[in-house]
Amino acid sequence: MERIRSSKFNKPVFTCGEGVRFATPEVVASYRAGRLKTGVLADISCGIGGQTVCFAEECDRVYGVDIDGERLECARRNAGVYGVDNITFIEGDALSSQVVEQVADANIIFSDPARPAEENVRQTASLRPGIPMVMEAYRDVTNSFAFEAPPQMPPERIDFDCEREYLGVDGQLNRLTLYFGPLKGCERSAVVLKGDMYYRLKSGVYTSIGITEADEISDYAFEPDPAVVKAELLGELAAELNIKMGIVRIDARRSLLTSVSNINSPFFKNIYRVLDKVTFDCNNINRSLKEHSIGKALIRFNVSPDRYWDVRNRIESGLVGKTTVHLYQISGMIYIMEMLKSEPSNHFGTG
Numbered sequence: 001m002e003r004i005r006s007s008k009f010n011k012p013v014f015t016c017g018e019g020v021r022f023a024t025p026e027v028v029a030s031y032r033a034g035r036l037k038t039g040v041l042a043d044i045s046c047g048i049g050g051q052t053v054c055f056a057e058e059c060d061r062v063y064g065v066d067i068d069g070e071r072l073e074c075a076r077r078n079a080g081v082y083g084v085d086n087i088t089f090i091e092g093d094a095l096s097s098q099v100v101e102q103v104a105d106a107n108i109i110f111s112d113p114a115r116p117a118e119e120n121v122r123q124t125a126s127l128r129p130g131i132p133m134v135m136e137a138y139r140d141v142t143n144s145f146a147f148e149a150p151p152q153m154p155p156e157r158i159d160f161d162c163e164r165e166y167l168g169v170d171g172q173l174n175r176l177t178l179y180f181g182p183l184k185g186c187e188r189s190a191v192v193l194k195g196d197m198y199y200r201l202k203s204g205v206y207t208s209i210g211i212t213e214a215d216e217i218s219d220y221a222f223e224p225d226p227a228v229v230k231a232e233l234l235g236e237l238a239a240e241l242n243i244k245m246g247i248v249r250i251d252a253r254r255s256l257l258t259s260v261s262n263i264n265s266p267f268f269k270n271i272y273r274v275l276d277k278v279t280f281d282c283n284n285i286n287r288s289l290k291e292h293s294i295g296k297a298l299i300r301f302n303v304s305p306d307r308y309w310d311v312r313n314r315i316e317s318g319l320v321g322k323t324t325v326h327l328y329q330i331s332g333m334i335y336i337m338e339m340l341k342s343e344p345s346n347h348f349g350t351g
């Protein structure tokens with residue numbers, strides 16, 4: 001066991017083995033603890049306690065269970081680090097009747113199960129303890145369950161009657177939480193954490209409006225947060241914003257939404273304004289960049305590694321301006337786009 005500093009936590013934490021690697025980051029744990037605030041909660045695969053200590057800050061009492069005694073000892077010490085004294089720690093198999101009996105007064109069962117480090121296709125069947133087994137073992141305790149699952153899994157691969165909540169932090173897909181029973185608020189949701197705020201988009205609130213496939217960007221482009229994309233909520237986002245948008249597929253993994261007007265939404269990772277659109281020719285691009293007093297151009301299209309520096313040097317030759325732009329290639333044209341600062345609008349704010 002050792003005590004280390006990690007970017008996941010605001011304080012140095014106790015860990016062993018790969019404890020920190022699998023621990024829930026504090027920012028996520030705090031959000032989730034707020035959503036699951038209750039009287040008595042059992043975290044039945046608590047690891048080094050990254051999530052458990054945040055539950056303890058919100059709930060009256062918490063159980064922290066783990067099959068691994070050394071990790072459980074880390075969790076016990078981390079409770080001390082975070083100054084919480086309302087956790088009962090239990091070493092044992094969460095599926096055993098001895099453990100189930102000890103947490104019989106829990107209102108909510110939470111589990112962030114162990115999963116294989118590598119898997120070709122992420123699936124719920126490889127989680128330990130398994131979701132169906134946990135629900136069976138605790139069925140006389142409560143019907144309020146929440147589980148963490150690998151966020152790479154699309155909604156349709158999760159074959160349970162639950163809410164699938166995809167969570168994004170700093171523009172990256174970070175977590176997937178499944179909520180069962182009374183905890184289920186909708187089929188799919190996306191949550192974006194920004195500072196102390198969170199923003200939630202739910203399925204079933206607005207009727208999804210079709211987003212037209214487009215092969216060119218109009219005046220503005222919006223890169224949706226990956227949590228919204230993964231939750232398949234782009235249509236709902238357009239409906240909530242009450243705006244007609246097109247979607248431009250850049251490649252298999254990247255898409256941009258586009259519109260004639262600028263829109264502010266915390267569900268956009270980046271917002272761009274189109275400065276110019278030119279044919280893919282380094283001299284043309286360079287001329288346009290000079291006309292717009294640009295200093296630096298970030299290449300967002302695919303260039304083979306052996307041509308990269310040649311293309312970049314030609315594009316950036318003689319630039320003296322201060323502004324940086326992003327260059328996207330769509331349908332054979334190069335879009336020269338300036339990134340705008342996104343200011344989340346208040347009406348989305350919760351938390």
Ligand SMILES: C[S@@+](CC[C@H](N)C(=O)[O-])C[C@H]1O[C@@H](n2cnc3c(N)ncnc32)[C@H](O)[C@@H]1O
Pocket residue numbers: 019022023024044045046047048049050051052065066067068071092093094095112113114115128129
């Ligand atoms: C992903 S880690 C949990 C990390 C935790 N959320 C944190 O923030 O530190 C999963 C944990 O499940 C525990 N585990 C696996 N099977 C278990 C079982 N049957 N009963 C109790 N704990 C189990 C592992 O020992 C491991 O510590």
